Amino acid sequence: MESLKVRRKSLIWISGLTCNGNSHSFLSSSSLSFDAFLNSVNILFHPALTYDREFKDIYKDILEGKLKLDFLIVEGAVSKKKTKVYFQGFDIYEILENLKNIAEYIIAVGNCASFGNFPALYSEDVVGLNFRFNQRNGFFEGDFTTKSGMPIINISGCPAHPEWIIKTVLSLSYGYDLKLGSLQRPKDFYMYLTHDGCTRNQYFEWKVEAEEFGTKEGCLFYYLGCRGPLTHSSCNKILWNDKSSKTRAGMPCIGCTEFDFPLRGKYFETKLNIGIPEEVPLGVSKRAYIMLSGVAKTFTNHRLKGKLEEAD
Amino acid sequence: MKKQISNLSLNRVEGEVELKLQKDKNGVIEDAFITAYNFRGFEDILKGKDLLDTLVITPRICGICGHSHLTANVNAIENLYRENGFNIEVTQKAKIIRQLTQCSEIIQNHIKWFYLFVMPDFLKLDPSEKFVEYRPFTGKHWKNALKISSDIIKIVAIFGGQWPHTSYSLPGGITSDPLKTDLVEAMSIVDSTLKFVESNIIGIDAESYLSMADYQEFMNKTSGGSLKDFIELSFKNGMEKIGKSYGHFITVSNVYPCIQEAVIKKKRCKFNIKKVKEVKESSGYSIVQPVRYDGLPMETGPLARRLTSNTDLFVNLNSVFSDSYLVRVWARVDEIVRILVNMKDWISKIKLSEKSYIKPKDYKLLSGVALGLTEAARGSLIHRIEVSKGKIVDYNIITPTVWNLGPRCKNYRGVAEKAIVGIDNDLKAQMVLRSFDVCSVCLVH
Numbered sequence: 001m002e003s004l005k006v007r008r009k010s011l012i013w014i015s016g017l018t019c020n021g022n023s024h025s026f027l028s029s030s031s032l033s034f035d036a037f038l039n040s041v042n043i044l045f046h047p048a049l050t051y052d053r054e055f056k057d058i059y060k061d062i063l064e065g066k067l068k069l070d071f072l073i074v075e076g077a078v079s080k081k082k083t084k085v086y087f088q089g090f091d092i093y094e095i096l097e098n099l100k101n102i103a104e105y106i107i108a109v110g111n112c113a114s115f116g117n118f119p120a121l122y123s124e125d126v127v128g129l130n131f132r133f134n135q136r137n138g139f140f141e142g143d144f145t146t147k148s149g150m151p152i153i154n155i156s157g158c159p160a161h162p163e164w165i166i167k168t169v170l171s172l173s174y175g176y177d178l179k180l181g182s183l184q185r186p187k188d189f190y191m192y193l194t195h196d197g198c199t200r201n202q203y204f205e206w207k208v209e210a211e212e213f214g215t216k217e218g219c220l221f222y223y224l225g226c227r228g229p230l231t232h233s234s235c236n237k238i239l240w241n242d243k244s245s246k247t248r249a250g251m252p253c254i255g256c257t258e259f260d261f262p263l264r265g266k267y268f269e270t271k272l273n274i275g276i277p278e279e280v281p282l283g284v285s286k287r288a289y290i291m292l293s294g295v296a297k298t299f300t301n302h303r304l305k306g307k308l309e310e311a312d
Numbered sequence: 313m314k315k316q317i318s319n320l321s322l323n324r325v326e327g328e329v330e331l332k333l334q335k336d337k338n339g340v341i342e343d344a345f346i347t348a349y350n351f352r353g354f355e356d357i358l359k360g361k362d363l364l365d366t367l368v369i370t371p372r373i374c375g376i377c378g379h380s381h382l383t384a385n386v387n388a389i390e391n392l393y394r395e396n397g398f399n400i401e402v403t404q405k406a407k408i409i410r411q412l413t414q415c416s417e418i419i420q421n422h423i424k425w426f427y428l429f430v431m432p433d434f435l436k437l438d439p440s441e442k443f444v445e446y447r448p449f450t451g452k453h454w455k456n457a458l459k460i461s462s463d464i465i466k467i468v469a470i471f472g473g474q475w476p477h478t479s480y481s482l483p484g485g486i487t488s489d490p491l492k493t494d495l496v497e498a499m500s501i502v503d504s505t506l507k508f509v510e511s512n513i514i515g516i517d518a519e520s521y522l523s524m525a526d527y528q529e530f531m532n533k534t535s536g537g538s539l540k541d542f543i544e545l546s547f548k549n550g551m552e553k554i555g556k557s558y559g560h561f562i563t564v565s566n567v568y569p570c571i572q573e574a575v576i577k578k579k580r581c582k583f584n585i586k587k588v589k590e591v592k593e594s595s596g597y598s599i600v601q602p603v604r605y606d607g608l609p610m611e612t613g614p615l616a617r618r619l620t621s622n623t624d625l626f627v628n629l630n631s632v633f634s635d636s637y638l639v640r641v642w643a644r645v646d647e648i649v650r651i652l653v654n655m656k657d658w659i660s661k662i663k664l665s666e667k668s669y670i671k672p673k674d675y676k677l678l679s680g681v682a683l684g685l686t687e688a689a690r691g692s693l694i695h696r697i698e699v700s701k702g703k704i705v706d707y708n709i710i711t712p713t714v715w716n717l718g719p720r721c722k723n724y725r726g727v728a729e730k731a732i733v734g735i736d737n738d739l740k741a742q743m744v745l746r747s748f749d750v751c752s753v754c755l756v757h
Contacts, residue, residue, distance in 0.1 A: 118352070121357045242466065251478060
């Protein structure tokens with residue numbers, strides 16, 4: 001590991017086809033994390049934050065080698081065609097082409113920059129940085145790597161959790177290697193499933209299913225569309241806004257960290273096939289799932305029968 | 313001398329906006345054109361989608377006002393149930409919680425916008441050390457603003473799981489069933505936010521602030537704070553004289569007790585949705601279609617809401633300084649206080665014994681057209697859905713930013729364009745544009 005007293009790493013944040021939700025997620029981080037970020041990272045440009053220098057001047061300095069660029073953060077989908085997506089008056093196509101061999105790391109923040117997401121549904125040329133959905137035919141194709149030797153790092157999610165963004169940048173700044181999964185997401189965050197840490201886990205284990213919304217009780221997987229056991233994220237490990245998660249608040253996980261999020265639909269109901277969910281939890285065969293569920297259902301967990309606050 | 317043209321790309325706004333200024337030989341702006349880029353095609357994407365799936369898609373139009381899109385969407389679907397002759401029941405509990413979380417999003421927006429987007433402009437006009445605490449990244453006020461805006465938004469997480477982008481509100485109610493301690497936590501957050509607003513922004517207790525009738529009274533009574541700093545800086549730079557537009561205002565829905573729907577043309581009158589029309593003509597420089605009310609351009613947002621709600625302080629400010637930069641920005645800051653003081657009362661009215669959600673009839677039975685209206689941070693938001701057997705045939709969205717920043721029609725310039733004409737300084741022109749709280753993301757969706 002490098003000494004921690006190195007110069008602050010430099011970063012620019014650019015946006016393509018986006019709702020800015022990742023920026024606002026980032027800005028909603030805890031002040032402890034945000035302070036740590038500012039202590040280690042020099043944000044040369046972020047469209048909502050910086051005020052003293054224009055993008056065009058910073059961009060020029062970077063291209064001329066006067067400023068070093070450690071992190072290029074991209075929020076939003078981009079296009080494989082020129083003159084379709086703009087950032088601060090520049091064609092983002094040109095920015096990416098010019099910076100691809102200059103930035104040490106390029107990080108795609110959010111599902112649009114990672115996989116194209118909803119904007120990619122509108123047009124064939126709209127892509128993520130390295131992927132279009134799960135195909136490696138994004139803006140940069142195949143096994144593209146940046147100066148550091150790392151591929152594009154995807155912090156997927158719609159939006160990405162602020163801690164995932166901050167900790168990824170800080171880990172790299174501090175000189176740690178980041179292990180990435182097949183979709184180039186940091187394992188530290190995406191080796192977990194949304195299901196891990198959900199407050200409804202017991203209901204899942206004993207197959208006590210919620211049939212309607214609006215209760216603390218019941219698992220949302222069987223009827224209400226929850227993708228918790230099928231989705232890579234640490235939403236129930238690193239809580240949102242330091243408080244909660246969708247599943248804890250009774251909302252099914254919609255699988256927004258996965259490449260197929262916009263392709264799936266039916267977010268509030270589970271597709272059943274002869275009474276069995278069409279997709280079963282990751283890592284388990286359908287047969288195993290059916291057998292285990294059957295066994296669980298033959299027993300009753302009395303704590304989970306009625307209202308939770310009435311149970312002993 | 314040749315006419316001068318400036319093309320300015322704006323930062324510290326939501327999204328990608330270009331402001332083209334046409335100036336006379338003295339550098340005075342004769343005309344202004346607002347162009348937004350980065351079209352994503354949401355209305356097309358929504359076609360053919362399952363009605364309930366739209367609840368996941370429309371909040372993703374905008375990362376800062378996604379909850380308002382969710383509300384407009386839910387309202388439209390609930391109205392469609394009624395149009396189809398089905399009863400749809402939503403408990404008071406669910407209604408209050410929806411309003412509480414949406415208003416938290418609005419407050420979050422205004423605090424961030426004021427400190428991150430508005431105040432840094434004055435640092436450029438006055439680079440002295442006096443306002444060093446407003447500097448991005450290092451200033452105390454800037455850092456506090458980020459902390460407070462991320463605190464208040466925790467209320468959405470408590471009831472809705474996360475912010476941005478929850479879809480916890482749905483036809484029939486909400487998905488969560490909060491605990492008493494969740495209510496206590498939400499109250500604590502409201503309390504600490506209000507304390508921050510009183511000591512750092514308005515410099516006086518909220519009750520006294522809200523009883524004020526004119527600006528002089530405020531300036532005399534406040535002990536100082538960011539609002540006073542802003543007002544002084546505005547006067548110093550002549551910002552009470554610029555940024556005036558048509559003086560027409562629209563608010564399309566109510567938030568009891570702080571926002572009342574109405575329209576102000578020459579006089580205040582009742583809002584009638586039938587008079588809202590998108591003008592089907594190309595402006596030549598913007599992909600956005602202008603929207604008009606009774607043929608007229610309208611300003612929407614916090615200033616409109618203060619005037620349609622007949623708030624003394626703003627009726628007064630408007631009569632002295634009209635719809636200038638000063639008054640428009642002040643109205644946005646004012647709304648933080650006006651909403652916050654009601655939030656504890658809303659929380660105290662939540663009856664946890666009521667149901668969170670009452671399952672309505674199957675949405676696949678629904679066909680027809682319905683509207684969903686709501687008040688977002690930037691103003692009135694309208695969703696119109698056309699549905700056939702539970703699938704979207706057509707989804708049309710009129711965002712607040714279309715009212716304020718949309719292009720000209722044959723007869724009138726856009727509202728913000730009009731407000732910029734006559735200014736003789738590029739930075740001030742940008743400041744006036746920012747006073748509308750620009751969101752190009754919503755403008756082009």
